[in-house]
Amino acid sequence: xxxxxxxxxxxxxxxxxxxxxxxxxxxxxxxxxxxxxxxxxxxxxxxxxxxxxxxxxxxxxxxxxxxxxxxxxxxxxxxxxxxxxxxxxxxxxxxxxxxxxxxxxxxxxxxxxxxxxxxxxxxxxxxxxxxxxxxxxxxxxxxxxxxxxxxxxxxxxxxxxxxxxxxxxxxxxxxxxxxxxxxxxxxxxxxxxxxxxxxxxxxxxxxxxxxxxxxxxxxxxxxxxxxxxxxxxxxxxxxxxxxxxxxxxxxxxxxxxxxxxxxxxxxxxxxxxxxxxxxxxxxxxxxxxxxxxxxxxxxxxxxxxxxxxxxxxxxxxxxxxxxxxxxxxxxxxxxxxxxxxxxxxxxxx
Numbered sequence: 001x002x003x004x005x006x007x008x009x010x011x012x013x014x015x016x017x018x019x020x021x022x023x024x025x026x027x028x029x030x031x032x033x034x035x036x037x038x039x040x041x042x043x044x045x046x047x048x049x050x051x052x053x054x055x056x057x058x059x060x061x062x063x064x065x066x067x068x069x070x071x072x073x074x075x076x077x078x079x080x081x082x083x084x085x086x087x088x089x090x091x092x093x094x095x096x097x098x099x100x101x102x103x104x105x106x107x108x109x110x111x112x113x114x115x116x117x118x119x120x121x122x123x124x125x126x127x128x129x130x131x132x133x134x135x136x137x138x139x140x141x142x143x144x145x146x147x148x149x150x151x152x153x154x155x156x157x158x159x160x161x162x163x164x165x166x167x168x169x170x171x172x173x174x175x176x177x178x179x180x181x182x183x184x185x186x187x188x189x190x191x192x193x194x195x196x197x198x199x200x201x202x203x204x205x206x207x208x209x210x211x212x213x214x215x216x217x218x219x220x221x222x223x224x225x226x227x228x229x230x231x232x233x234x235x236x237x238x239x240x241x242x243x244x245x246x247x248x249x250x251x252x253x254x255x256x257x258x259x260x261x262x263x264x265x266x267x268x269x270x271x272x273x274x275x276x277x278x279x280x281x282x283x284x285x286x287x288x289x290x291x292x293x294x295x296x297x298x299x300x301x302x303x304x305x306x307x308x309x310x311x312x313x314x315x316x317x318x319x320x321x322x323x324x325x326x327x328x329x330x331x332x333x334x335x336x337x338x339x340x341x342x343x344x345x346x347x348x349x
Contacts, residue, residue: 035174061107078175080117080176081118088184116144138152191229211238211243238324269300274308307321
């Protein structure tokens with residue numbers, strides 16, 4: 001899915017529904033508000049119970065989750081996208097009793113899923129609509145899980161988070177804010193290698209078929225890195241059309257030269273996550289990418305860098321890497337992130 005680049009640090013969900021009874025009518029002093037955890041507990045035990053499954057999940061997860069949601073003195077307030085009981089029931093029906101029970105019993109997996117619903121910044125209503133409209137209706141925001149969730153405007157004027165509808169906004173707490181969503185959102189569990197393989201095997205619109213062939217023909221260390229669930233890398237992945245533009249003869253020559261092919265693939269890999277959100281919310285990095293020289297980033301090919309540039313135009317902010325257009329950003333994987341580019345990057349000889 002195409003994702004517009006976020007230049008806003010604080011962006012939030014449009015206020016398009018009525019806040020329920022347990023939300024505050026006014027904005028009292030933060031110290032007088034209950035914590036996020038207290039709001040969830042009160043709602044779960046109210047006359048019209050809500051968040052009962054969320055409360056059970058938080059209780060079964062790593063204790064640090066409950067400790068964080070209960071702490072009124074966090075250095076930075078949080079945003080929690082809280083699934084309703086109906087949302088959890090729908091997930092249970094989709095997965096089946098056994099699989100759903102396995103998630104609740106798996107502390108590590110459950111903790112990862114819950115943290116995927118939490119953003120480490122306070123995201124209040126009113127600002128997101130303006131931000132989404134400025135950025136073309138979509139943006140990505142980092143979660144405490146480490147992966148990014150996608151906020152988007154719907155044609156009806158609503159907001160979705162990874163496809164889940166936001167049904168209630170701005171339930172204020174002393175340590176953040178809650179927005180209620182109608183589905184449980186789940187972080188990506190596939191590695192970069194698995195995502196590329198599955199996309200290449202897609203029946204209707206396969207992509208990355210040449211990239212997959214290149215990785216298979218390169219030094220095995222490349223595939224090992226992209227398959228390693230403990231890795232943390234960014235891959236700038238050329239489309240099939242990008243490889244086709246190289247020319248059949250040139251491509252055949254490169255694929256037959258393992259050392260050359262390996263160096264080219266390594267040139268498309270950066271250690272650590274390179275997210276537009278991070279770049280655009282760091283003044284120094286933002287200044288660099290917007291400059292004529294761009295931002296130089298070290299690659300996995302020793303001694304070689306790629307240059308990232310950004311520009312603002314009629315379509316909003318655009319990003320290039322060594323002149324190649326980034327056509328899709330922030331495809332999360334369990335071991336990093338993929339940005340799709342429309343040209344093959346060639347290291348300096």
